[in-house]
Amino acid sequence: MPLLEVEELRIVFDTRKGPLCAVDRASFAIDRGEILGLVGESGAGKSLIATAIIGLLAPPARIAGGTVRLAGRRIDDLDAEAMRRIRGRAIGAIFQDPLGALNPLFTIGRQLEETIRVHRALDRRAARARAVELLRAVGIPDPERRLDAYPHELSGGMRQRVVIALALCADPLLVVADEPTTALDVSVQAQILRLLEQSCRERGAAVLLVTHDLGAIGAIADRVAVLYAGRIVEIGPVAAVVRNPRHPYTRGLLGAIPRIGARPRRLVQIEGTMPRLDAVPTGCAFHPRCPHAVARCRGERPELEPMGEARAVACFRPRGAEGGLG
Amino acid sequence: MWAAVRKLRDHELWWHFTRSPLAVGSAGLVFAFVLGALTAPWLAPHDPFDPARVFLADAFLPPVWVEGGDPRFLLGTDDQGRCVLSTILWGARISFFVGVSAVAFSAALGTVLGITAGSVGGAYESLVMRAADVQLTFPGILVALLIGGIARTLVPPALLEAAAVWVVVASIGIAGWPQYARIARAVTLVETSKDYIAAAQVMGLHPVRIMFRHLLPNVIGPISVVGTIGLALAIVSEATLSFLGVGVPPTTPSLGTLIRIGNDFLFSGEWWIVFFPSLALVLLVSAVNLLGDWLRDALDPKLR
Amino acid sequence: MSAPPLVEAFGLEKRFAIARPWLARLADRGRGRFVHAVAGVDLAVPRGRTLALVGESGCGKSTLARLLVGLLLPSAGRIRFDGRDLDLRLGRRAWAPVRRRIQMIFQDPYASLDPRWRVADILAEPLEAFGLVRSRGERRERVEELLRQVGLSPADGQKYPHEFSGGQRQRISIARALASRPDFLVCDEPTSALDVSVQAQILNLMKQLQEELDLTYLFISHDLAVVSVMADVVGVMYLGRIVELAPSKELFLRPRHPYTRLLLDTVREPGRRGRLPLAGEVPSPIDPPPGCAFHPRCPWASARCRGERPELEPVGEAHAVACHGVEEGRLPDPRGAPVSSPCAAP
Ligand SMILES: Nc1ncnc2c1ncn2[C@@H]1O[C@H](COP(=O)(O)OP(=O)(O)OP(=O)(O)O)[C@@H](O)[C@H]1O
Ligand SMILES: Nc1ncnc2c1ncn2[C@@H]1O[C@H](COP(=O)(O)OP(=O)(O)OP(=O)(O)O)[C@@H](O)[C@H]1O
Ligand code: SF4
Ligand SMILES: [Mg+2]
Ligand SMILES: [Mg+2]
Numbered sequence: 001m002p003l004l005e006v007e008e009l010r011i012v013f014d015t016r017k018g019p020l021c022a023v024d025r026a027s028f029a030i031d032r033g034e035i036l037g038l039v040g041e042s043g044a045g046k047s048l049i050a051t052a053i054i055g056l057l058a059p060p061a062r063i064a065g066g067t068v069r070l071a072g073r074r075i076d077d078l079d080a081e082a083m084r085r086i087r088g089r090a091i092g093a094i095f096q097d098p099l100g101a102l103n104p105l106f107t108i109g110r111q112l113e114e115t116i117r118v119h120r121a122l123d124r125r126a127a128r129a130r131a132v133e134l135l136r137a138v139g140i141p142d143p144e145r146r147l148d149a150y151p152h153e154l155s156g157g158m159r160q161r162v163v164i165a166l167a168l169c170a171d172p173l174l175v176v177a178d179e180p181t182t183a184l185d186v187s188v189q190a191q192i193l194r195l196l197e198q199s200c201r202e203r204g205a206a207v208l209l210v211t212h213d214l215g216a217i218g219a220i221a222d223r224v225a226v227l228y229a230g231r232i233v234e235i236g237p238v239a240a241v242v243r244n245p246r247h248p249y250t251r252g253l254l255g256a257i258p259r260i261g262a263r264p265r266r267l268v269q270i271e272g273t274m275p276r277l278d279a280v281p282t283g284c285a286f287h288p289r290c291p292h293a294v295a296r297c298r299g300e301r302p303e304l305e306p307m308g309e310a311r312a313v314a315c316f317r318p319r320g321a322e323g324g325l326g
Numbered sequence: 327m328w329a330a331v332r333k334l335r336d337h338e339l340w341w342h343f344t345r346s347p348l349a350v351g352s353a354g355l356v357f358a359f360v361l362g363a364l365t366a367p368w369l370a371p372h373d374p375f376d377p378a379r380v381f382l383a384d385a386f387l388p389p390v391w392v393e394g395g396d397p398r399f400l401l402g403t404d405d406q407g408r409c410v411l412s413t414i415l416w417g418a419r420i421s422f423f424v425g426v427s428a429v430a431f432s433a434a435l436g437t438v439l440g441i442t443a444g445s446v447g448g449a450y451e452s453l454v455m456r457a458a459d460v461q462l463t464f465p466g467i468l469v470a471l472l473i474g475g476i477a478r479t480l481v482p483p484a485l486l487e488a489a490a491v492w493v494v495v496a497s498i499g500i501a502g503w504p505q506y507a508r509i510a511r512a513v514t515l516v517e518t519s520k521d522y523i524a525a526a527q528v529m530g531l532h533p534v535r536i537m538f539r540h541l542l543p544n545v546i547g548p549i550s551v552v553g554t555i556g557l558a559l560a561i562v563s564e565a566t567l568s569f570l571g572v573g574v575p576p577t578t579p580s581l582g583t584l585i586r587i588g589n590d591f592l593f594s595g596e597w598w599i600v601f602f603p604s605l606a607l608v609l610l611v612s613a614v615n616l617l618g619d620w621l622r623d624a625l626d627p628k629l630r
Numbered sequence: 631m632s633a634p635p636l637v638e639a640f641g642l643e644k645r646f647a648i649a650r651p652w653l654a655r656l657a658d659r660g661r662g663r664f665v666h667a668v669a670g671v672d673l674a675v676p677r678g679r680t681l682a683l684v685g686e687s688g689c690g691k692s693t694l695a696r697l698l699v700g701l702l703l704p705s706a707g708r709i710r711f712d713g714r715d716l717d718l719r720l721g722r723r724a725w726a727p728v729r730r731r732i733q734m735i736f737q738d739p740y741a742s743l744d745p746r747w748r749v750a751d752i753l754a755e756p757l758e759a760f761g762l763v764r765s766r767g768e769r770r771e772r773v774e775e776l777l778r779q780v781g782l783s784p785a786d787g788q789k790y791p792h793e794f795s796g797g798q799r800q801r802i803s804i805a806r807a808l809a810s811r812p813d814f815l816v817c818d819e820p821t822s823a824l825d826v827s828v829q830a831q832i833l834n835l836m837k838q839l840q841e842e843l844d845l846t847y848l849f850i851s852h853d854l855a856v857v858s859v860m861a862d863v864v865g866v867m868y869l870g871r872i873v874e875l876a877p878s879k880e881l882f883l884r885p886r887h888p889y890t891r892l893l894l895d896t897v898r899e900p901g902r903r904g905r906l907p908l909a910g911e912v913p914s915p916i917d918p919p920p921g922c923a924f925h926p927r928c929p930w931a932s933a934r935c936r937g938e939r940p941e942l943e944p945v946g947e948a949h950a951v952a953c954h955g956v957e958e959g960r961l962p963d964p965r966g967a968p969v970s971s972p973c974a975a976p
Contacts, residue, residue, distance in 0.1 A: 016341070041825035042796075185686040186852055190896040212825060215898030242900040256830035258859040259899055260882050266837070267830040267859065273795045274825075521742035525806065528699050529759040530729040543746045 001072055002029035003206045004053070004174055009076075010065035011048050011057065011230075013277070020277045023048050023230040025066065027304065030174070035197065035207040037217030037238065040227030041253075041274050046210045049227075050178045052076070053208065054093050055083035071173065089119055092167030092205070094196075096179040098159035101166070102151040108135075108162050109147030112169060119170040134165040138195055157188035161195065168199055175200055178210040193220050214257060218242060223310075226250050229275055229285040232304055236311030246307060246318040248290045284315070292317050342624045349620040355613035359606075363419040370412035371400070375578070381407050386591075389598050402598045404587065410598060413584055414606050420580035421610070424494055425561040429553050431499030432560075436506025437549055441541050443507065444514025445533060455511065458504035466501045466559070467566055473497035474572055490575050498563045502556055509552055510545045517544050551625060554618030558611045565607055581607045634713060635674035636846045637698065637814055642707035644668040644693050648916065665915050667693040669870035670707070672942070675814070675863075680840070680847040682861030682878070684854055684893070688915060690870040691850045692737075695818045698848065699734045700725035711814070730760050733807035737819040739799035743791040749802055750787030753777070756809040776805040780835060797828035804835065808843070816848045821856065833859060854897050858882055863948075866890045869915050869923040872942060876949040884964045886951045888928045891964065922954065930955045 011023035023045040030036045040046050051057050053068055055075065068076040075086060087093065095101055103111060112131035116122060122130065128147070135143035138161040151159055160180060167175055180196060181189040197220040200207050209221055217224050218238060225235040226247065234247040245251040255268030272289040275281060284302050287293040296316050304314040343349050362369060373379055384407035387396045395402065401410040443454040461469060474497035481489050517523060517540070526536050561581075567573035568582030569589075576583055581603050588600025645664040667690045675681040683691050696702040698709065700722055709716045711732070716724040725732070733756075736742040743752055753773045754763070763769040774784035780801040791799055800820060807815055817836070821829040833856065839845060849860050857864055857878070864881045866874040866889060874887040885891050913919055913926065922940050925931040934954050942952040955961045 041827060186854075187686060187892055187896050190898065193898075213898070214826070214900040218900040219898045238900075253827055254900055256827045257900065258830075258833070258853075258855040260855050260858045260894075260897060263859060263879075266834045269830040269834055270827045271831075273797060273828065521736035521738060522744045524696075524701055524736065525734065525742060525803075526755070527701055528729075528732070528734050529756045529810070530726065531755075531759055540744055 003032045003071055004030040005069040008066035011052055011061055012064040014060045022277055026232050028225050028232060028235060030206045030208060032206055033204045035209060035221045037221035037224040038208060038210045038227060039214055039217055039224055041212060043274060044227040045230040046227055047178055050176050050210045054087055054091055054176050089170050090173050092172040092175045094163050094167050094177040094180045096182050098163045099151060101163045104151055107148050107150055112166060115166055116169050134169055137199060138165045156184050157192060160184060160192050164196060171203055172205055174206045176208045181216060229280050231285055233314045240311060246313045246320055247315045248292055249286050339624055346620060348616060352613040352616040355609060356617055359418055359610050362415050363422045366415040366419045370415045372409040372412040374408035374412045374416060386596050401602050404599045410602050413579060414603055417579050417581040417584050417603060418606060420574055420578055421561050421564055424491060424564045425557050427495040428498035428560040429556045431495060432502030433506050433549055433553050436503040437510045437545055440507035440510025441514050441537050441545060444511040445518055445537060458507050462504045467563055469501040470497040470563055470567060473500050487575060494564060494567055494573050498560050505552055506549055509548050513545045513548055514541055517541055551622045554621055555615060558614040561611055633677045636677040636712055637675040638710040639671055639673050640708045642668055642671045642697055643705045644697055644702060645705045666870050667915060671872055673865060675846055675848055677846055678844050679862040680849050680860050681863045682849040682857040683865045683867055684851055684857045685867035686852060689867045691867055692818050695816045695850055699732050699816050730810045731813045733810060733812040733815055735803050735807050735815060735817040735820045737822055739796045739823055742803050743799055745791055749789055753806055753809055756806060760810050776809055780805045796824055797831060800832050814846045818850045854893055869918050873952045880949055886945060886956045886964055887953050888930055889924050930961055
């Protein structure tokens with residue numbers, strides 16, 4: 001049984017003009033100790049899925065269908081209090097802005113100790129020792145002294161390390177990381193990604209890594225799910241998807257990434273932009289931008305169908321399929 | 327014209343407005359007052375300032391529903407036999423005029439000082455903003471009293487009667503500028519840090535042109551919100567000054583002047599002379615204030 | 631690079647007083663503390679080519695860009711445009727003779743267009759500012775031409791900026807910059823706020839416009855892969871200085887400076903797991919380390935590096951590096967940019 005199972009998840013916004021569907025029947029699963037990357041462009045609905053899983057979806061957004069199971073137990077219909085306990089114990093969360101996740105008024109030591117003591121019956125001294133251990137584990141030099149620092153006294157990279165330590169302090173089963181490196185310097189991003197990977201693998205925690213950066217996913221994820229306009233269009237092992245993308249959108253996305261060494265006169269570009277929520281096209285949401293669209297794509301929505309080893313694609317004409325593109 | 331109306335109807339603000347009974351109610355009340363004040367010369371049943379039509383014999387008549395009331399005077403008459411309802415309509419006219427002019431004055435002054443302070447910076451900015459800070463530590467009415475006093479000593483006595491209203495406008499106006507300057511400067515600082523201002527600078531546009539074409543339109547929104555709330559304050563200030571006898575002269579009484587006159591008769595039983603103008607003032611000021619508060623909340627995306 | 635460069639800078643510096651109120655500065659008699667955002671930069675942008683500046687947040691890229699377009703006045707140094715020195719004693723007016731020929735594209739597509747103006751008016755503003763159109767008809771024609779040039783439709787002129795996506799807004803920004811028919815475009819991270827697929831569209835557009843209009847670009851980015859696609863010459867910046875300057879191909883094949891190597895090691899591409907990156911973070915430009923500013927993070931730092939600042943020295947044709955280790959020849963051979971996995975795209 002997978003650790004996290006998301007099935008047919010639907011998220012809508014209640015607006016003045018009626019409900020707007022932002023995530024439409026998204027299904028995926030993460031095994032214990034696995035890292036799944038969720039990639040997509042801005043507005044695709046990545047953060048919505050992440051916040052729905054950790055139970056922090058706030059109006060006007062709400063879950064309008066589907067289920068989320070953690071270790072077999074449904075968590076999408078829990079009340080706020082029960083969900084808060086799960087968030088503390090079984091799910092750790094890391095967000096893009098490390099400053100927002102830390103309380104500016106308390107030292108990082110105090111925040112760590114308190115979080116540790118909520119989950120474990122430890123006295124102050126032991127909690128402090130555990131906090132030092134955690135800070136050392138996330139690569140903060142001189143952790144005994146850093147405990148007394150306030151968040152604003154740390155650099156962005158250091159803060160994100162502290163946030164990772166906070167997320168890991170209850171040894172969660174699942175870590176949900178929403179763009180954990182986007183706000184950081186490039187040279188620090190690589191360190192933080194490595195750290196996230198190592199510390200989660202050591203503890204056997206599964207990770208949902210939400211990002212718009214396919215490079216980050218390539219660096220640490222095992223599998224990747226590609227999200228387009230609120231729908232998962234392709235899912236599979238990272239190496240296979242990158243080497244042989246089957247969905248035209250995945251292919252366009254990979255081609256659009258500039259690469260060192262290759263100096264093309266033009267980058268591959270997907271024409272147009274992702275549709276807004278109130279104007280998602282009929283049929284396959286990608287068809288107006290797709291160079292291979294046929295009549296069927298305009299009328300009928302392709303479902304995510306298994307295709308090859310551990311992979312699935314939502315496309316009528318995926319590459320490598322019979323009748324599809326070569 | 328119709329396009330403008332349609333635009334207003336489709337605007338988000340209108341949608342919020344129609345869903346807030348408080349906003350609709352206070353807007354209706356303000357509208358009624360504005361209408362009454364504007365049309366006072368025609369609407370008022372009597373002309374209270376025409377000595378030929380005011381008769382001392384009518385003095386101290388109570389409102390109609392009180393015993394001894396006269397059907398000609400709905401809300402009764404004052405010590406000189408003037409119709410209270412008519413004096414209120416005329417008084418609201420003066421109060422409105424002074425309030426709006428004073429707010430326009432302080433908004434204009436504050437906006438110019440705030441925008442220039444925000445975009446010029448340096449010693450000039452420090453000077454303007456410190457001046458605003460210092461002035462804000464004194465109650466506005468005190469500043470207005472002080473400025474009014476100075477102005478009265480400067481204006482030749484012969485002109486004092488005619489200039490009295492303008493002296494009040496100027497003193498309330500000057501007392502109010504720091505609020506507007508602070509807001510205008512804050513908006514200016516936010517906007518000048520945005521790149522479209524940098525783009526205009528790269529085009530070599532003159533700083534004054536940038537102020538007018540790019541900064542001013544951004545400042546007007548927040549300034550008009552504060553202006554609405556400021557209007558209530560200005561009307562109260564005017565009433566206070568007039569009540570203290572250093573405001574609008576009794577020959578063209580404002581609501582404040584009426585309250586001062588009526589106050590003398592409060593304990594001799596002619597309560598209506600002070601009661602109705604006070605009620606009018608309270609209603610007017612509360613309605614304007616509520617409208618301003620609503621507008622501020624409706625325009626502030628954080629509060630939605 | 632035989633033609634004389636279009637834009638040159640010599641010893642360009644910019645110091646910012648650390649945000650202190652004017653009165654407080656007066657109180658300690660001007661002995662304020664400074665951020666040396668740009669600390670002596672020499673560069674030359676070849677005509678019709680792209681010089682790219684790359685470096686991490688806070689290293690002074692935007693400040694340098696703003697110095698070149700005259701949004702900021704340099705604390706020291708000279709700027710030469712098309713062979714003529716700007717007379718910096720005139721302050722901002724120094725740029726008056728070249729205003730029309732230098733334009734800029736900004737990073738944030740949401741802040742760089744006035745939200746209260748229609749797109750047609752935004753595009754017409756430079757036309758009017760430089761007196762380039764005489765009649766309303768001419769104005770409309772030119773605006774439509776600009777919209778078409780950046781791949782928008784003439785009807786878009788009647789819309790407001792909020793009706794466009796980030797990528798479309800960046801097109802509008804480009805159109806505005808092109809309005810005065812400039813020669814030199816300073817592009818400060820023009821695609822950092824965009825998604826990759828939109829980034830590809832904008833980069834393609836910029837390349838195409840460069841060819842058609844013979845534009846010279848100063849292209850700023852923190853993304854080495856984007857730089858490698860756009861640049862002819864690359865300058866790597868660290869804490870206000872250029873530490874390595876080389877033709878693009880040479881730089882990615884034979885990076886010499888340890889910081890350039892670090893940056894290349896952190897490059898992630900979908901098909902690659904990347905090398906284990908160096909530790910350490912960018913120090914504050916308020917108190918830069920003495921000697922080589924990079925020495926706290928450099929695995930090859932020596933005593934000399936901690937005490938003496940390396941100058942930019944040529945190490946081959948058109949390649950210059952500011953590093954004692956390189957000069958002394960004690961650095962291992964450069965590992966070039968990792969060649970990416972065979973591209974999966976069509
Ligand atoms: N209050 C709201 N009302 C209506 N739509 C909203 C609201 N908040 C967000 N959305 C829409 O929900 C969609 C999904 O947003 P989400 O934040 O999940 O995107 P994302 O994939 O995380 O993008 P990013 O990379 O920008 O973080 C977007 O199209 C956004 O416009
Ligand atoms: N107006 C200013 N006043 C004071 N300090 C400033 C000012 N502008 C920039 N700085 C400082 O100068 C340094 C360089 O800033 P700059 O914006 O040029 O960096 P950058 O390389 O463009 O970074 P980013 O990638 O974040 O845009 C930073 O430390 C910044 O804090
Ligand atoms: S000068 Fe020294 S410290 Fe600086 S980069 Fe070169 S070897 Fe490293
Ligand atoms: Mg997001
Ligand atoms: Mg910058």
